[in-house]
Amino acid sequence: xxxxxxxxxxxxxxxxxxxxxxxxxxxxxxxxxxxxxxxxxxxxxxxxxxxxxxxxxxxxxxxxxxxxxxxxxxxxxxxxxxxxxxxxxxxxxxxxxxxxxxxxxxxxxxxxxxxxxxxxxxxxxxxxxxxxxxxxxxxxxxxxxxxxxxxxxxxxxxxxxxxxxxxxxxxxxxxxxxxxxxxxxxxxxxxxxxxxxxxxxxxxxxxxxxxxxxxxxxxxxxxxxxxxxxxxxxxxxxxxxxxxxxxxxxxxxxxxxxxxxxxxxxxxxxxxxxxxxxxxxxxxxxxxxxxxxxxxxxxxxxxxxxxxxxxxxxxxxxxxxxxxxxxxxxxxxxxxxxx
Ligand code: AHM
Ligand code: MG
Numbered sequence: 559x560x561x562x563x564x565x566x567x568x569x570x571x572x573x574x575x576x577x578x579x580x581x582x583x584x585x586x587x588x589x590x591x592x593x594x595x596x597x598x599x600x601x602x603x604x605x606x607x608x609x610x611x612x613x614x615x616x617x618x619x620x621x622x623x624x625x626x627x628x629x630x631x632x633x634x635x636x637x638x639x640x641x642x643x644x645x646x647x648x649x650x651x652x653x654x655x656x657x658x659x660x661x662x663x664x665x666x667x668x669x670x671x672x673x674x675x676x677x678x679x680x681x682x683x684x685x686x687x688x689x690x691x692x693x694x695x696x697x698x699x700x701x702x703x704x705x706x707x708x709x710x711x712x713x714x715x716x717x718x719x720x721x722x723x724x725x726x727x728x729x730x731x732x733x734x735x736x737x738x739x740x741x742x743x744x745x746x747x748x749x750x751x752x753x754x755x756x757x758x759x760x761x762x763x764x765x766x767x768x769x770x771x772x773x774x775x776x777x778x779x780x781x782x783x784x785x786x787x788x789x790x791x792x793x794x795x796x797x798x799x800x801x802x803x804x805x806x807x808x809x810x811x812x813x814x815x816x817x818x819x820x821x822x823x824x825x826x827x828x829x830x831x832x833x834x835x836x837x838x839x840x841x842x843x844x845x846x847x848x849x850x851x852x853x854x855x856x857x858x859x860x861x862x863x864x865x866x867x868x869x870x871x872x873x874x875x876x877x878x879x880x881x882x883x884x885x886x887x888x889x890x891x892x893x894x895x896x897x
Pocket of ligand 1: 621675678804806837
């Protein structure tokens with residue numbers, strides 16, 4: 559019986575096409591994959607092993623952490639800190655750069671991650687996942703990496719990916735040469751290539767936004783959603799579906815597979831709190847934008863390409879509008895018309 563192409567085989571093959579690669583990147587991705595398998599297992603056992611519910615701590619954003627946020631963060635760090643591939647890590651769940659313990663060698667990569675995106679879904683057995691992004695440590699950076707070393711625009715990413723813990727566990731990955739999806743074969747404990755060269759349909763029938771915030775939206779977003787809701791009788795002359803999983807990773811995965819658009823825009827309520835959107839640029843928006851663009855889609859704040867945003871802080875937020883090219887272009891044009 560053939561087991562198909564494992565994610566490690568796939569990455570090794572991809573790296574072989576490039577000159578002068580040392581194998582360090584492949585080894586790093588391998589550790590990320592093992593971390594995601596461990597998190598997938600913790601998520602899957604849920605109540606049986608007492609990992610559901612709230613921890614006694616808040617994260618840097620002032621959000622109450624779930625036990626699984628803390629567990630996933632620790633699993634991800636422990637798996638990736640020892641091998642000498644990374645110089646430092648940064649996580650949505652930690653206020654500052656994570657410096658490696660002194661006994662471990664420092665590598666040339668920086669690893670940025672959201673250990674458990676959509677963690678409010680854990681207690682209702684909804685889909686959750688891990689998002690990660692790999693950056694190169696700047697050549698002129700010396701000593702322990704600083705926050706500034708991490709503040710690179712999305713275009714500088716070497717690799718971005720996510721592991722979605724849904725009915726099956728999937729890993730979706732790009733190194734800038736298209737997007738590939740892998741499904742965890744629980745029988746052998748390996749992610750196997752199941753969705754090669756993923757491409758987003760250019761147009762779609764789904765849109766994904768939390769409509770509870772409708773009264774706070776800016777006019778261009780309101781206009782787009784109103785036109786979708788008007789369906790066949792409206793200017794779009796077709797019916798749309800609305801979907802909202804409460805986990806960006808699940809909503810973006812649907813968009814990647816079936817087309818459509820995912821929006822977490824800026825709005826009046828967020829601005830009043832001095833926030834630019836909700837989602838974090840480095841842990842969520844940039845890696846997902848890299849994947850979406852590599853699959854032929856677009857990712858924008860409404861007025862700017864997300865991949866070009868220069869982060870000014872590790873935990874910076876930004877508006878996110880991403881998905882099928884034609885839909886995102888339409889929303890951008892509504893923003894331009896409103897300026
Ligand atoms: P998290 O990283 O703390 O889980 O927060 C991010 C999540 C996204 O996955 C999701 O799209 C969004 O927050 C949902 O926000 P809201 O509850 O405002 O709809
Ligand atoms: Mg998140």
